[in-house]
Amino acid sequence: MISSAPGPAQIEGSGPALPVRVMTVAAADLRPTATAWGNLRAAETWVAVAEVQGEVIWRHPDLEPGRLIPEGTEVLRIDPADYELALAQSQADLTALEAERAQLAAEADNTRRILALERDRLALAETDLERTRTLVAQGTMPQSRADEAERATLLARRTVAELENTLALIPSREARIAAQVARSEAAIDRARRSLDRTTLTTPFNLRVTEVTAEQFQTVAPGQVVIRADGIAAAEVVAHLPIDSFRRLVGDAAEGISLADMMSDLPVTRIDVTLSPLSDPTQIWTSRVVRIEGALDARARTVPVVVRVDDPYEGADPPRRLPLVPNMQVQLSFSGASMTGLIPIPEAALHGDMVRILGPDDLLELRPVTAAFAQDGRVVIAAGLSPGDRVVIDDIAPAIPGMSLTPVEAPQ
Numbered sequence: 001m002i003s004s005a006p007g008p009a010q011i012e013g014s015g016p017a018l019p020v021r022v023m024t025v026a027a028a029d030l031r032p033t034a035t036a037w038g039n040l041r042a043a044e045t046w047v048a049v050a051e052v053q054g055e056v057i058w059r060h061p062d063l064e065p066g067r068l069i070p071e072g073t074e075v076l077r078i079d080p081a082d083y084e085l086a087l088a089q090s091q092a093d094l095t096a097l098e099a100e101r102a103q104l105a106a107e108a109d110n111t112r113r114i115l116a117l118e119r120d121r122l123a124l125a126e127t128d129l130e131r132t133r134t135l136v137a138q139g140t141m142p143q144s145r146a147d148e149a150e151r152a153t154l155l156a157r158r159t160v161a162e163l164e165n166t167l168a169l170i171p172s173r174e175a176r177i178a179a180q181v182a183r184s185e186a187a188i189d190r191a192r193r194s195l196d197r198t199t200l201t202t203p204f205n206l207r208v209t210e211v212t213a214e215q216f217q218t219v220a221p222g223q224v225v226i227r228a229d230g231i232a233a234a235e236v237v238a239h240l241p242i243d244s245f246r247r248l249v250g251d252a253a254e255g256i257s258l259a260d261m262m263s264d265l266p267v268t269r270i271d272v273t274l275s276p277l278s279d280p281t282q283i284w285t286s287r288v289v290r291i292e293g294a295l296d297a298r299a300r301t302v303p304v305v306v307r308v309d310d311p312y313e314g315a316d317p318p319r320r321l322p323l324v325p326n327m328q329v330q331l332s333f334s335g336a337s338m339t340g341l342i343p344i345p346e347a348a349l350h351g352d353m354v355r356i357l358g359p360d361d362l363l364e365l366r367p368v369t370a371a372f373a374q375d376g377r378v379v380i381a382a383g384l385s386p387g388d389r390v391v392i393d394d395i396a397p398a399i400p401g402m403s404l405t406p407v408e409a410p411q
């Protein structure tokens with residue numbers, strides 16, 4: 001009976017189609033974004049070092065850590081008495097040298113006049129000697145008279161030689177005085193520079209962070225007396241992965257050198273907003289100013305330096321705090337717009353496969369290549385084309401060829 005019994009009845013047909021949400025793939029423009037965190041630091045710092053030795057005789061009342069001091073304010077004064085005395089001594093030495101130079105010029109003029117007279121006397125003595133020798137040869141004058149004339153001539157020659165030697169030494173004496181004058185002038189300049197260095201003046205608007213010099217304290221050259229941070233701008237180093245940084249910069253135009261790419265393109269193409277982690281509602285507009293010289297040694301990321309101008313603008317503590325050094329902040333980067341991208345929801349990507357609604361509303365599994373993910377979407381580099389219908393809902397099990405009922409999802 002079992003072997004001869006008829007089989008169960010068979011009814012031809014397919015199972016009910018599964019309703020799923022689908023979206024039609026379309027090319028879109030997308031601005032790549034990135035997020036980083038870092039600690040603020042002052043864009044400019046001032047480390048005041050004492051360049052002269054002396055006692056601090058005056059200190060600005062606002063020279064205390066945390067105080068704001070405007071540009072050009074004298075904040076510290078060192079006793080200038082020693083350097084004023086050195087300046088007076090050098091000026092006195094210079095005055096004495098100028099007097100000695102004038103005296104030497106007068107001596108040179110006097111020596112030239114006397115030399116001219118002695119040369120005339122020598123000429124007369126030589127003429128008289130020749131005449132006496134002639135008379136002695138004729139026998140009309142004794143030899144002693146010729147000896148006296150020759151003695152007078154030799155004396156005149158000696159006097160002329162001594163005066164010529166004196167004139168010859170005048171240039172060397174002038175050179176020595178000129179060297180002494182130059183040394184005295186250098187000493188005067190040095191004393192004046194030391195006098196200028198007895199006062200410390202702020203080079204820009206700043207906020208004092210450390211003061212190590214007290215009034216009536218003696219400071220030594222090379223001693224750090226003040227540390228301060230500039231308040232005109234603040235900086236933070238954001239460490240971005242290389243791929244993220246490459247997307248932010250975008251494709252460089254032809255003919256642009258590496259130096260131009262590292263300096264100009266990030267500045268012009270990347271928009272940055274900054275928010276303190278203590279109050280994310282505060283938004284500060286910032287900009288990329290440069291890329292540091294090397295990748296981070298541990299994370300192998302690109303150190304991007306971001307600057308915020310006027311970090312104290314609109315400060316109203318405690319409602320709105322200024323951007324001070326060591327404050328932790330979050331940076332949001334937006335790069336150059338990328339065109340022709342194919343983004344899909346992250347939920348639609350299963351490993352390296354995407355579920356496609358094929359012809360006759362049948363399920364198809366298609367391998368794809370993902371480029372990067374951003375804001376809940378994945379950009380597909382290969383495997384999808386505009387017009388393809390991607391299944392958004394999860395299907396378990398996902399069997400190729402199963403029948404689906406598409407429900408178009410909003411973009």
